[in-house]
Amino acid sequence: MAAEVVASTVEIAAASQVGMKALGAGLAVGLTGIGAGVAEMGIGSAAVGATAENKDLFGLVLILTVIPETIVIFGLVVALVLWFV
């Protein structure tokens, strides 16, 4: 009886560990995505404004606009590490 209870507790703990990992991975990608979005809002608005006045700036502002995407990449890496390592 006692052995059964221990086995069931271990199973629950193992399942909960997997759940927590999934939650952590989800948060890592989700929150960094929101962060990148907020950052890109400002940069994107300025980029569109600058391009509207001077079309030659398009290439430069495009690079500046996607720089916050690196935050999502960090989040993705963290999520992958959590999930697979």
Next chain:
Amino acid sequence: MVGMTGGPAPYIYVCTRMRVRKAKLIQRDEYQRMLNMSLTEITRVIEETAYKQEIDELATSFKGIDLIEVAISWNMAKEFQKILEITPGHLKQFTRLYLRRWDIQNILTILRGRLQGAKSGKIKEILIPAGSLDRVDLDRLLGEESAERIVEMLRGHRMYPVLAREFPAAKESGSFSRLENELYKQFYADMIAEAESGIKGGNLFLSFIRLDIDIKNVKTLFRLRADDIEEDPREMYIAGGVLAPDEFVRLNTIKEQDEFVDALKTRVHHKSLLVFLEELKGAGKVRDIEVGLTRVQLDQMERMSKRNPFSVHPILVYLEKKKYEVFNLRALARGKASKLAPERISEYLVI
């Protein structure tokens, strides 16, 4: 900043556009080069900048100095109207209010022209439809023969109460100075009232207006000292700045220039203005002081726009800088047409 749909993004968009436009304005070294050019060469240089479209459009109707003057005025009016179009939320309200100064200028030009018997076509050439009265409204006003009818047609406009009150006396005396003073006083009072009405961003607009008023009052004080005008200084005083009416009158009574500058320094708080007053030794030419004060104002405005990069400041700074670019080009063209020496012309430029 917020207070409209879309959050701060539209503010960032417009303020960036203003910064890019400001960077495209004619720079100091280009003015220096233009000082040594002929009128035709200046026209060609201007044609290569933002004024190309207007120069091309008007080249068939105007020549020489008239072409430059009309083209740069039209360009400025078009530019200001475009800015009003793209400005979001409360910024549009403030910008529209700020541009009303052109309505005052246009109405005074029309009334003066009409009373002096100038032809409508000639008056139209010097109008700058950058305010709330567009080209169609101004054409309608120009279509009226009598000045009284023009005033009457403005019923409902913010200027009307002052015009109705002051115009008969101005017409009788032949001097528009009091009418002009009263219109500008009301203009500044309206802007202050709007800025203090609790609209978001109003405090930043207010700081800009106060700077403008302070510089105007200081310029008036220097002008009064230079001209020995026997007029009540309170007539020319604009309320809302750092100087109270009594202080303004008291400063005007100080005869000694250095004493006057020292007294002024205790009252003003803007850093650039203090530095300017610090460097002001002896009684210089009033025109040089005025140009210097305008430079101080632009410099201070620039600082404010850097401190508040996504507010009404970058927009207003651009409007001011564009205005002075047009003034500079006009001074350059007029100076060249009058065959003035480059050094003489450069004294009138606000670079």
